[in-house]
Amino acid sequence: MTRGQAIGRLALRRLAFAVPVLLVVSFALFVLAKASPFDPIERYFGVRIIGASPERVAQLRANWGVDEPVVSQYWAWLRHAVTGDLGDSLSLQQPVSAVIGDRLGWTVLLVSVGFTLALVLGLLLGTLAAWRQGSWLDRSITGGCYALEAAPVFWVGLAVLYVFALQLRWLPGGGVTTGSEPVSAGGVAAHLVLPVAVLAISQAPWFVLFVRQNLLESFTQDHVIGARARGLPDHLVVSGHALRTSLLPFLTLLGARLPELITGALLVETVFSWPGIARATVEAALNVDFALLGALTVMATGVVLVGNLLADVLYALADPRVALDG
Amino acid sequence: MRRALLLAVVLLAGCSSPDGSTTGPATSIVIGAGSEPENLNPVLGYAPDGAAKIFDGLVSRDASLALKPALAQELPTASADGLTWTAKLRKDITFSDGSPLTADDVVFTYRSVVDKKVNSTIASRFDALAGVVAKDPATVEFTLSYPYAPFAQQLALGIVPAARLTGTDINSAPFNTAPVGTGPYTVETWRKGDRMVLKANEKYWGGAPAIKSVTVVFVPDDNARATRMAAGEFDGTVLPPKLAQTYRDRSGYKIVRNPSADYRGLGIPSELPFTSSPQVRRAINLGINRQAMIDAVLAGSGKPASTPISPYLKDWYDEKTAFTFDVAEAEKLLDEAGWRKGADGKRAKDGQAAKLPVLYPAPDVLRKELALAAASDIAKLGIDAPVEATTFDIMLQRRKEAASVWGGGDPYDPDTAAYTLLHSKYAGQDGYVNMTLYKNSTVDTALDTARRSLDPATRKQAYHDFQEAYAADPGWAFLVFLDHTYVVRDRWNGQETQVEPHDHGLVHAVWWNLERWTPKP
Numbered sequence: 001m002t003r004g005q006a007i008g009r010l011a012l013r014r015l016a017f018a019v020p021v022l023l024v025v026s027f028a029l030f031v032l033a034k035a036s037p038f039d040p041i042e043r044y045f046g047v048r049i050i051g052a053s054p055e056r057v058a059q060l061r062a063n064w065g066v067d068e069p070v071v072s073q074y075w076a077w078l079r080h081a082v083t084g085d086l087g088d089s090l091s092l093q094q095p096v097s098a099v100i101g102d103r104l105g106w107t108v109l110l111v112s113v114g115f116t117l118a119l120v121l122g123l124l125l126g127t128l129a130a131w132r133q134g135s136w137l138d139r140s141i142t143g144g145c146y147a148l149e150a151a152p153v154f155w156v157g158l159a160v161l162y163v164f165a166l167q168l169r170w171l172p173g174g175g176v177t178t179g180s181e182p183v184s185a186g187g188v189a190a191h192l193v194l195p196v197a198v199l200a201i202s203q204a205p206w207f208v209l210f211v212r213q214n215l216l217e218s219f220t221q222d223h224v225i226g227a228r229a230r231g232l233p234d235h236l237v238v239s240g241h242a243l244r245t246s247l248l249p250f251l252t253l254l255g256a257r258l259p260e261l262i263t264g265a266l267l268v269e270t271v272f273s274w275p276g277i278a279r280a281t282v283e284a285a286l287n288v289d290f291a292l293l294g295a296l297t298v299m300a301t302g303v304v305l306v307g308n309l310l311a312d313v314l315y316a317l318a319d320p321r322v323a324l325d326g
Numbered sequence: 327m328r329r330a331l332l333l334a335v336v337l338l339a340g341c342s343s344p345d346g347s348t349t350g351p352a353t354s355i356v357i358g359a360g361s362e363p364e365n366l367n368p369v370l371g372y373a374p375d376g377a378a379k380i381f382d383g384l385v386s387r388d389a390s391l392a393l394k395p396a397l398a399q400e401l402p403t404a405s406a407d408g409l410t411w412t413a414k415l416r417k418d419i420t421f422s423d424g425s426p427l428t429a430d431d432v433v434f435t436y437r438s439v440v441d442k443k444v445n446s447t448i449a450s451r452f453d454a455l456a457g458v459v460a461k462d463p464a465t466v467e468f469t470l471s472y473p474y475a476p477f478a479q480q481l482a483l484g485i486v487p488a489a490r491l492t493g494t495d496i497n498s499a500p501f502n503t504a505p506v507g508t509g510p511y512t513v514e515t516w517r518k519g520d521r522m523v524l525k526a527n528e529k530y531w532g533g534a535p536a537i538k539s540v541t542v543v544f545v546p547d548d549n550a551r552a553t554r555m556a557a558g559e560f561d562g563t564v565l566p567p568k569l570a571q572t573y574r575d576r577s578g579y580k581i582v583r584n585p586s587a588d589y590r591g592l593g594i595p596s597e598l599p600f601t602s603s604p605q606v607r608r609a610i611n612l613g614i615n616r617q618a619m620i621d622a623v624l625a626g627s628g629k630p631a632s633t634p635i636s637p638y639l640k641d642w643y644d645e646k647t648a649f650t651f652d653v654a655e656a657e658k659l660l661d662e663a664g665w666r667k668g669a670d671g672k673r674a675k676d677g678q679a680a681k682l683p684v685l686y687p688a689p690d691v692l693r694k695e696l697a698l699a700a701a702s703d704i705a706k707l708g709i710d711a712p713v714e715a716t717t718f719d720i721m722l723q724r725r726k727e728a729a730s731v732w733g734g735g736d737p738y739d740p741d742t743a744a745y746t747l748l749h750s751k752y753a754g755q756d757g758y759v760n761m762t763l764y765k766n767s768t769v770d771t772a773l774d775t776a777r778r779s780l781d782p783a784t785r786k787q788a789y790h791d792f793q794e795a796y797a798a799d800p801g802w803a804f805l806v807f808l809d810h811t812y813v814v815r816d817r818w819n820g821q822e823t824q825v826e827p828h829d830h831g832l833v834h835a836v837w838w839n840l841e842r843w844t845p846k847p
Contacts, residue, residue: 037717045447047828048371049718050734051746053450054757059442088498090445092518093365095498102518158549166557173554179356180514180523180541273545275520 007316014309021305022298027074029297033288034070040288041066044091064090066288077294087291091283096295099280106176107276111265113192114199119254121200122207129208130215131238142212145205153202153264157271160198174272195272202264203257210253214246221245248319255311258304352817352845354539358551358563361831362544365502366513368484369438369491371447375738375827377838379524379540381484381507384413384432384466389822389839391737393478397427397508402481408473408780413481415464419531421487422512429460434488436468444496451480451742473778475785476739484509510535510841520544522832526841535841537818542832555813562814562837564830567625570811582812582836583627586826587636587737590696591804592684593762596753597726600680604799605663610682611649611803613656613707614700620806623695627811631804633793634735634743638807638825642740642789647797656707665708673708681710683728688715693731696805700731718758725761732761735807736827740789741777748801749773764801812836818843 041060042049049057061067065076080087086096129141148156165173172178176191218224219242227241228234266278277296284292316322366372368381376386376396386396395401395416402413419427436458439446454474461467470477485508490501503516510532511524524540543560545551552569554560573579594601594610601607616630629637632648660666665673665680673680682704686697694715701711714728721730735743746752750770752760769792776788810830814821820843826834837843 037719039719042718044445047734048447050732050758051450051742052447052757052759053453053746054755054759056450056453057757059449060445063443063445088495090497091364093367093370093445093498093502098500099518158553161550161553165559166553169557173557173559174545174550175520175543176517177521178559180354180539269519270547271550273520273543273550275517279519 003316003320007313010316011309011313014305014312018302018305022301023078025301026078026294026298029293030070030074030077030290033285033290033293034073036285036288038286038288039066040064040090043287073290077290081294081298086295089284089289089292091287091289091292092280096291099292100277100295100299103275103277103280106274107265107269107278109188109192110195110199110268110274110276111261114196114203114265114268115261117196117200118203118207121204122211125204126208126211127215127238127243129212130219130242131234133216138212141208145208148201148205151202153198153267154271156202157195157198157268160194161271164194174274176275195268195274198271199261199264199268202268203261206257206260207250207253211246211250214249215242218242218246248315251311251314251318255304255308258307259300262300262303353537354541355537355561355818355837355840355843356541356543356559357832357837358555358560359542359544359831360546360548360551360564362518362546363832366505366516367486367496367499367502369435369444369446369486369496370502372484373829373833374448374451374480374483375736375829375834376482376484377833378484378507378509379511379833379840380505380509380513381486382509383482383484384415385478385481387482387738387824389824391825393482396482397432397485398481402468402478404477404780408475408778409470411468411470411477412461413466413468415466416531417464419508420529421506421508422527422529423487423490423506425487425489427485427487427508428463429466430463431485431488432466433458433460434492435483435485438486438491438496439483441496448483473780475777475780476741479738479742511540530841532841536844537840540840561817562812564810564812564835567627567809567811570813571625573813578816579813580816582814582821582823583809584812584823584826584830584836585629585636585638586808586810586828586830587639587735587743588733588808588810588826588828589631589634589636589735589743589804590693590731590733590806590808591631591634591802592697592700592729593725593732593802594682594729594800595726596763596765596801598682598728599678600665600675601682601729603663605659606665607800607803608798609656609659609663609707610704610709611800612652612659614649614703614803614805615651616649616805617651619696619699623692623699624806624808627809628806629809631807632800633796633804634747635740635789635793636735636737636807636825639737639740641786644790644793647793649797649800653706660707660709667708671708672710679710680708681712683724684711684713685716685721685724685728685730686713687718687721687731692808693733697731700803700805722758722761725763729803730761731805734828737825738827740792741773744792745773745777748796762801766795766799766801768795769799810835817846819846820844 045052089096089099092099125141129138132138161173164171171194172191177183177187224242227237269276269278281296363372376383382396384398385393388394393401397416399414399416402411404411415429438444440449440452440455454470454472456471457469459467487506490506491499510527510530512527514523514525516522521541521543526535526538528534548566551563552565555563570581573581594607596602620628635643637643660673664675667673684697684701686693697713701713704711746759748764748769750765753763753765772788772792776785779785810826814836822839824838
């Protein structure tokens, strides 16, 4: 069996394993949502619940089947979901597919650009900091990272909004277009800068510190010491010898940071009124909107599973010593 | 280094970016809204009190909230027994897709609202409705199961075109986000979570609006909205009073403070032994310093509340029944009721301590501050009043032993706010009706009379009787009516103050009559 086949088998095995994981996660979600203190009917009515006639409220409970046991609710959802029918979002009065279709593109745009930027920042700054360990550059980079790790994304978002949209007026403060103008590439790019920057600088510190730490460790390893002893230029040793070996665990970190990224995206979308899926997720959770919540959870779980699989495959491709058994 | 990178990115993108403070012609307006509608379908509950922009009802309201005919030729009239209401439709009205409005559309709209399969949040407004039929293409007849005087108030609901919705599942119809109506505006785009763009309906039967384009941007966070308003992105927005104050001296802007019938009140449990006596409940009402609450919590933007009837509703409000802040009288009433102060300053009766827990829903900051203020006033009377954060559900479950901060109210007819809240037939029923289990037969009679009589003088008298009976035996401590504050660029004429209901996002609010605003020369 060649290594390529082995990697293919790994992927297949993981995908097969994903099915029970998705089932368990989605069921757990239904159980959790059911146990939540929020009442979907109450959330649906909002202030109109005050004074609403008890018969009408009871009728809606029956229409929605909210008082049915969680197993039968889950089964009803699953039966339709496997055929591709995701049902209707009760809180948004739209088919779930339409809710996701309207919003997913915007979130993918925000998250992919933000993640890439965070990655580039992480590699660049982490390498710089390790290379000049102990210098003012290193100290300011690591100091800045600790500060950003501690700062809530929400707060960073508002601060950036204040500086760049209000004081300097360089960039629009939210949404994807200005006023009533139609969507255009240039307009979206301008609106993308602040949310992406906030998402990236809130995620980058973890990458920066990780890269720095791993580089510092690899500086003490034989092959790096050997390369230095051979008199190779410093930048070559760092980029060619040290960075390469410390990149491997970095791949794993990427997979592990995905859920954090989704959380970060949610807060960024709220501050910048970005029309993405993350805000709909919170609404779905607060409204105990089973159909929407189920679809979104399966999607998020899928992203995390695929992300981790990709990280492992890349790991295996990068390092022939990595075993593929399990 | 990082800063330099970020700066480079920012500058690069900055080249193609429009300035945030675009000043377009005054025929367009950008509104920053704090909340986004879930849907735009009147059947499901969008804008049931009119000002719907995209739709018209049979009736609409002027600045003083008086009903005037809209899609109806004249105000709908009731038969002598109050059981049959007839509306004649205006001729030559078309929906924005060009199809004509007929009585069938009106019948379809109202039948759908009360349809059991439709998840409408406003169906209970039409509990009295027994049937609706089209007598001819321009006449609609409503039959009621009991005389219901405020029925005409409910006819501001927008009318939907039957042809667009017949045979579809209204609960998830595409119409809910891309509606068609008869109103002054049509929906051009609605990017959920971001913004909605409305375009003037040039063929509007009431005359084409002067403001041709309305962009509503949804920014739920108060601080983010304030920042974007300050950056010049919006022409108007709703802000908490304290944030709005920063515009007081800014030229080109004005602060608008609109009164509302949106009350916050403390529901006092009638079944708790301590508060089962009217004297004790009166004492609590007298011991609360409502004005101090308004000054401290609401930055002055509110009115004291004594009953669910707003002081701005001059037709109904009875100022004699207002509670004035009077600690001495409150202490006297508590003494008379047998709740006497002990050595520690705490009141007790027959070894039972005077205790009233005060609950509020945890996420609501305003209710929290009101709960704390009310509890501190109550504690000053020698009553133990611990404040607890909880959920609506728990507030309802504990309605027999704890007071809770509730809210609601609309300014159109006292019946909607008072009837289900205070009529004893709802005491002990499931749901958010008569949450304090209040029982007073004089109040019941007055509320019934006012609901069933068509004669305005009889109704007025009945509501005065209600307020008098209630003030002698208050089941609540209504605290405040909130004012809603807005900041608007001073570029348009035609704004009029209207007392607002709770809802003040896209509908109602300062832009309730946006279609009649005109750009300043």
